[in-house]
Amino acid sequence: MQVSTKGIVLTSLKYGDTSLIAKIFTASDGLKSYMLKGILTSKRGKLRTSYFQPLTQLELVAIHRNKGMLESIREAKVYNHYQTLHTNIAKNAMTIFLAEMLGNSIHEEEQNMELFNFLEASFQWLDIKEDIGNFHLYFLLALSKYLGFYPDTNQMDASSFDLLEGEFTNTPSLNPMLTGENLNHLKLFLGINFDAIHTIKMRKANRQQLLQSLILYFELHLQGFRKPKSLAILNEVFN
Known part of the structure; x- marks a missing residue:
C-alpha cells in the first residue's frame, strides 16, 4: 500500500x-x-x-x-x-544521543500522533534555542509520559524517588532510589515546560548523575532497552 x-x-x-x-x-x-x-x-x-x-x-x-x-x-x-541541529557541536551530540535513546525505546508499529507531535515540536524547539544544557533531561522525562511510565507526582514531598516503582516514597527499599540533590533536581523538572528548563541551575556532575538515573529509569521500565553508546560522546562534549 x-x-x-x-x-x-x-x-x-x-x-x-x-x-x-x-x-x-x-x-x-x-x-x-x-x-x-x-x-x-x-x-x-x-x-x-x-x-x-x-x-x-x-x-x-x-x-x-x-x-x-x-x-x-x-x-x-x-x-x-534545521538551522543548527546538525552543525552546532553540542546540539549534534545531543541529537545523536536522543536519536539512539528513541531507537532503543520505541518499537510499536502503530500510529501514535501524540508522540509524533511531541517529537516534532521538541526538535524544532531545540533547533532554534541556545540555552539547551538541560534539554535532554526534560525531554526524557516528558518522553516517559508517552511511553507509559511518567513519574507518579503524588507525594512529591517524600524523601526519595523509587526508580523501579516510578513514585515518590518515604519507605526504605532495595530498589534504585533518587535522593538528595538529584531528587531535588528531578522535582524541579516535573510540571514545567521547555521554555523554563534554563531556569534550573545544575553543576555538570549533577546533570550527569541525573542523566544516568534517567537512563536507568528507562532500562527498568522498557523491556530490551539498551544503554546508548553515544552517552560517552555527549558527556565529553558537555564537559
Whole structure:
C-alpha cells in the first residue's frame, strides 16, 4: 500500500557498500524500517543520503506492506530544515544521543500522533534555542509520559524517588532510589515546560548523575532497552 506520511529519522545504518537501512518514526504507522537500495552511490535519485541524518523531519511517499519486513521509500523531502541541529557541536551530540535513546525505546508499529507531535515540536524547539544544557533531561522525562511510565507526582514531598516503582516514597527499599540533590533536581523538572528548563541551575556532575538515573529509569521500565553508546560522546562534549 502506498502511504504519504511525515516521518522523523531515528537511525540509518550502512547495508553493504551502497545501501542504508533507516528506522523512521512515522505519523501514519509508528516505527518503520526501510531499505534504501543504492542510495550511497546514486546521484540522480529522489533520495539523498543527507535526508537520513538523525532526527531529520521528512515527508515520505512509501510502500508499506506491513508484513514485518523492510519497507521501501519512493520519495522523500525535508519539510523542516534545521538551522543548527546538525552543525552546532553540542546540539549534534545531543541529537545523536536522543536519536539512539528513541531507537532503543520505541518499537510499536502503530500510529501514535501524540508522540509524533511531541517529537516534532521538541526538535524544532531545540533547533532554534541556545540555552539547551538541560534539554535532554526534560525531554526524557516528558518522553516517559508517552511511553507509559511518567513519574507518579503524588507525594512529591517524600524523601526519595523509587526508580523501579516510578513514585515518590518515604519507605526504605532495595530498589534504585533518587535522593538528595538529584531528587531535588528531578522535582524541579516535573510540571514545567521547555521554555523554563534554563531556569534550573545544575553543576555538570549533577546533570550527569541525573542523566544516568534517567537512563536507568528507562532500562527498568522498557523491556530490551539498551544503554546508548553515544552517552560517552555527549558527556565529553558537555564537559
